[in-house]
Amino acid sequence: MMKDLHRLTATEIVQAIQDGRSTCEAVTRACLTQIEEREPDVQAWQYLDPDLAIAQSRILDQSGRRGPLHGVPVGIKDLIDTFDMPTEYGTVIHARHQPRIDAACVALTRRAGGLIMGKTVTTEFANLTPSKTKHPQDPTRTPGGSSSGSGAAVGDHMVPLAIGTQTTASTIRPASFNGCVGYRPTWGDLPLAGVMEVAESLDTLGLIARSIDDIALYRDVLLCVKPEPLSSQVDAAPRVGFCSSIFWDRCDDSTKTLLHHCVTMLSKAGAQLVDVTLPQSFDRIPDAHRWISSFEFARNRAWEIDHHFEMISERLRRGRIHDGLTCSFEKYKSSREFAERSRLQLDDLFSGYDVLLTPAVAGEAPTGLEATGDPSFSLLWTTLHVPSITLPLFTGPNGLPVGVQLIARRGADRQMLNVARWVSRAVDWDGGFTTTRSSVR
Amino acid sequence: MMKDLHRLTATEIVQAIQDGRSTCEAVTRACLTQIEEREPDVQAWQYLDPDLAIAQSRILDQSGRRGPLHGVPVGIKDLIDTFDMPTEYGTVIHARHQPRIDAACVALTRRAGGLIMGKTVTTEFANLTPSKTKHPQDPTRTPGGSSSGSGAAVGDHMVPLAIGTQTTASTIRPASFNGCVGYRPTWGDLPLAGVMEVAESLDTLGLIARSIDDIALYRDVLLCVKPEPLSSQVDAAPRVGFCSSIFWDRCDDSTKTLLHHCVTMLSKAGAQLVDVTLPQSFDRIPDAHRWISSFEFARNRAWEIDHHFEMISERLRRGRIHDGLTCSFEKYKSSREFAERSRLQLDDLFSGYDVLLTPAVAGEAPTGLEATGDPSFSLLWTTLHVPSITLPLFTGPNGLPVGVQLIARRGADRQMLNVARWVSRAVDWDGGFTTTRSSVR
Numbered sequence: 001m002m003k004d005l006h007r008l009t010a011t012e013i014v015q016a017i018q019d020g021r022s023t024c025e026a027v028t029r030a031c032l033t034q035i036e037e038r039e040p041d042v043q044a045w046q047y048l049d050p051d052l053a054i055a056q057s058r059i060l061d062q063s064g065r066r067g068p069l070h071g072v073p074v075g076i077k078d079l080i081d082t083f084d085m086p087t088e089y090g091t092v093i094h095a096r097h098q099p100r101i102d103a104a105c106v107a108l109t110r111r112a113g114g115l116i117m118g119k120t121v122t123t124e125f126a127n128l129t130p131s132k133t134k135h136p137q138d139p140t141r142t143p144g145g146s147s148s149g150s151g152a153a154v155g156d157h158m159v160p161l162a163i164g165t166q167t168t169a170s171t172i173r174p175a176s177f178n179g180c181v182g183y184r185p186t187w188g189d190l191p192l193a194g195v196m197e198v199a200e201s202l203d204t205l206g207l208i209a210r211s212i213d214d215i216a217l218y219r220d221v222l223l224c225v226k227p228e229p230l231s232s233q234v235d236a237a238p239r240v241g242f243c244s245s246i247f248w249d250r251c252d253d254s255t256k257t258l259l260h261h262c263v264t265m266l267s268k269a270g271a272q273l274v275d276v277t278l279p280q281s282f283d284r285i286p287d288a289h290r291w292i293s294s295f296e297f298a299r300n301r302a303w304e305i306d307h308h309f310e311m312i313s314e315r316l317r318r319g320r321i322h323d324g325l326t327c328s329f330e331k332y333k334s335s336r337e338f339a340e341r342s343r344l345q346l347d348d349l350f351s352g353y354d355v356l357l358t359p360a361v362a363g364e365a366p367t368g369l370e371a372t373g374d375p376s377f378s379l380l381w382t383t384l385h386v387p388s389i390t391l392p393l394f395t396g397p398n399g400l401p402v403g404v405q406l407i408a409r410r411g412a413d414r415q416m417l418n419v420a421r422w423v424s425r426a427v428d429w430d431g432g433f434t435t436t437r438s439s440v441r
Numbered sequence: 442m443m444k445d446l447h448r449l450t451a452t453e454i455v456q457a458i459q460d461g462r463s464t465c466e467a468v469t470r471a472c473l474t475q476i477e478e479r480e481p482d483v484q485a486w487q488y489l490d491p492d493l494a495i496a497q498s499r500i501l502d503q504s505g506r507r508g509p510l511h512g513v514p515v516g517i518k519d520l521i522d523t524f525d526m527p528t529e530y531g532t533v534i535h536a537r538h539q540p541r542i543d544a545a546c547v548a549l550t551r552r553a554g555g556l557i558m559g560k561t562v563t564t565e566f567a568n569l570t571p572s573k574t575k576h577p578q579d580p581t582r583t584p585g586g587s588s589s590g591s592g593a594a595v596g597d598h599m600v601p602l603a604i605g606t607q608t609t610a611s612t613i614r615p616a617s618f619n620g621c622v623g624y625r626p627t628w629g630d631l632p633l634a635g636v637m638e639v640a641e642s643l644d645t646l647g648l649i650a651r652s653i654d655d656i657a658l659y660r661d662v663l664l665c666v667k668p669e670p671l672s673s674q675v676d677a678a679p680r681v682g683f684c685s686s687i688f689w690d691r692c693d694d695s696t697k698t699l700l701h702h703c704v705t706m707l708s709k710a711g712a713q714l715v716d717v718t719l720p721q722s723f724d725r726i727p728d729a730h731r732w733i734s735s736f737e738f739a740r741n742r743a744w745e746i747d748h749h750f751e752m753i754s755e756r757l758r759r760g761r762i763h764d765g766l767t768c769s770f771e772k773y774k775s776s777r778e779f780a781e782r783s784r785l786q787l788d789d790l791f792s793g794y795d796v797l798l799t800p801a802v803a804g805e806a807p808t809g810l811e812a813t814g815d816p817s818f819s820l821l822w823t824t825l826h827v828p829s830i831t832l833p834l835f836t837g838p839n840g841l842p843v844g845v846q847l848i849a850r851r852g853a854d855r856q857m858l859n860v861a862r863w864v865s866r867a868v869d870w871d872g873g874f875t876t877t878r879s880s881v882r
């Protein structure tokens with residue numbers, strides 16, 4: 001039999017099972033062994049029932065090929081409903097809650113033959129207050145949030161794929177810290193039915209994997225389209241706008257160096273690189289994001305606020321909930337309208353570029369478990385509804401992963417994935433994780 | 442004590458309780474008596490527990506004034522989660538389902554002192570297949586859908602207020618058929634957390650009442666702002682665009698006459714009336730609505746489709762689900778992009794008008810209980826994300842209500858409500874329902 005099954009990508013697992021070189025049960029057992037060994041340190045899982053996973057794997061092995069994700073174990077952020085596993089949304093208020101049905105993304109995963117391995121840890125209501133998960137490569141560091149468990153589980157080879165969500169930086173940040181590929185789709189493209197509402201004007205799903213091909217595959221599954229492999233090459237070297245964005249000053253110096261190095265390598269590989277300056281008015285986007293996310297969150301969670309206020313963390317009560325309860329509707333509305341105008345402006349800007357290149361995070365995962373890292377580097381793009389992807393192209397001064405983020409025009413997700421592959425080859429990243437420079441353990 | 446408490450508007454109830462002229466318990470008992478008398482014919486309620494309602498009313502009477510809706514009984518469409526009452530979404534698949542928490546709109550209603558009277562009947566998954574409700578004034582006719590119970594309950598004086606939802610015409614149509622004021626907000630303004638997802642690009646809440654003031658009051662409650670009464674008069678006679686729209690040919694002749702009569706009366710009252718022609722491209726909106734709503738619905742309800750397909754009505758399976766499962770992502774995406782471009786076009790059009798005046802329905806509620814009436818007259822505006830309101834200004838040839846619809850620019854909901862009051866006065870409708878010409882029983 002094949003070795004190290006838990007290190008395979010989803011695409012490789014599907015192929016191995018289809019070719020008869022492995023089985024879903026063997027893959028699932030390999031992942032469970034890795035989890036058993038690593039979970040005491042990492043604590044990526046909020047719910048995991050090994051017997052249920054193995055039983056499901058046997059059913060899949062006996063059922064014949066169900067779909068394009070047949071036999072692939074997937075981690076589901078515990079903000080997302082599952083009919084056969086509790087869903088607690090990162091809060092004791094909902095301890096042991098058992099939803100009646102699967103969220104749409106979970107049902108579609110199962111329809112495609114995916115195996116729901118378990119529920120991955122989320123921060124409290126997908127906000128800032130961390131839960132128990134630690135960085136797999138250094139337990140004194142944060143794995144990022146709010147999709148903490150999804151990032152750590154994929155990065156630590158417990159599962160090849162996981163779903164997260166993003167309202168600010170909740171997919172890109174943990175993916176970057178854990179050396180994964182993280183993808184945040186164009187707002188509105190992937191279904192949120194059955195996912196706890198954080199802030200509906202900003203929320204999306206997020207996908208975390210160890211290869212770009214896996215992201216493309218899982219995206220197609222969730223779009224209900226027949227998966228098509230990414231084209232083996234883009235037609236022409238891409239036009240890349242280098243966007244240091246308004247948060248450049250918050251980057252670690254080493255990250256600035258890595259980004260400049262990346263620019264140089266892409267230029268050498270033939271890409272057209274141009275410095276991009278965002279419209280001055282975009283400086284107001286962080287403010288708009290603050291009021292939109294707070295107003296909507298406080299309203300969406302009205303029941304929890306009225307019934308269990310004392311069970312909500314002080315950080316959340318004094319932060320987003322306080323902001324939301326004191327924000328006027330007029331301020332919220334003007335923030336939403338400003339964000340929408342900014343989206344149209346950015347559409348225009350993209351006439352000159354295929355993608356923008358920008359930091360994914362300030363640097364390596366910071367030490368300390370009381371916070372989940374600076375979300376600034378995704379906040380802008382989240383608010384602008386554009387797709388983004390972080391690629392684990394580099395490691396920082398401590399040998400920990402540092403992601404590089406690509407941004408594309410709204411609706412250009414597929415093209416972005418193609419360019420991402422071009423970029424990863426240009427910087428000599430082989431597209432897997434097990435053999436990349438980012439893997440320092 | 443006051444008489445006919447069940448005929449009061451919400452605004453009148455709040456005032457009567459505040460003045461000590463009545464109590465929440467007295468109002469609730471009056472409504473329950475009306476329900477007891479009328480429910481065998483109308484069947485507006487999916488769940489109603491009189492004891493729970495009375496117990497809640499006593500708590501409210503003892504608690505002191507909680508908020509601007511203090512003591513008002515409200516009906517909640519059974520598509521919307523309630524922590525203390527089952528929520529079945531109009532399908533046997535979810536029979537006796539008990540949600541864990543309140544939807545945001547329900548929690549905010551309680552926070553404001555509203556009393557949740559019970560759950561009103563919805564069609565199956567808020568789609569086309571009718572449930573048990575009949576038209577209060579003629580049991581051989583449909584009450585409209587999908588907010589069938591909400592429309593019938595308010596129209597038949599069982600409660601002064603109800604929440605519905607709208608993805609096509611599900612609030613405006615039942616409100617119009619039942620002689621109510623029905624309001625569909627600007628898309629995105631009112632919270633949908635805890636409401637079953639039909640099609641997220643189109644879904645909104647809808648409010649049904651017997652007065653425009655009640656709509657303004659309830660809207661403010663759900664926006665979490667301090668309610669402000671509508672101004673007693675608009676600054677100037679409004680500029681009204683008369684929009685027969687692309688569906689004029691589907692109107693009953695009597696409705697066309699009523700609409701023209703309305704135009705004449707508004708002109709006499711000083712309004713500037715201008716015929717409006719919509720852009721030719723809007724002819725494609727019904728197609729866009731079809732693909733957007735079907736694609737999203739079929740994806741959102743993936744779990745029900747995969748687990749309980751045989752329990753879904755044939756109409757829904759062969760209609761929206763078939764459409765949704767066969768619609769390509771590209772077709773869906775181009776429909777969504779077309780809809781967004783059309784919204785921007787309509788924004789521009791509104792520079793010349795305060796509101797558009799257009800039919801709300803083809804005419805009176807049609808006979809036959811196998812369908813819920815032609816949704817065409819709302820479909821366009823729903824897709825365009827603009828606010829709309831139907832006013833029960835007229836009765837048709839059989840003495841049944843026929844609504845007139847006003848449309849405003851996205852975000853201009855409050856101005857629309859002010860103009861609606863001006864319009865209702867100009868056509869000599871007193872703003873209540875108990876004494877209007879529409880009330881023929």
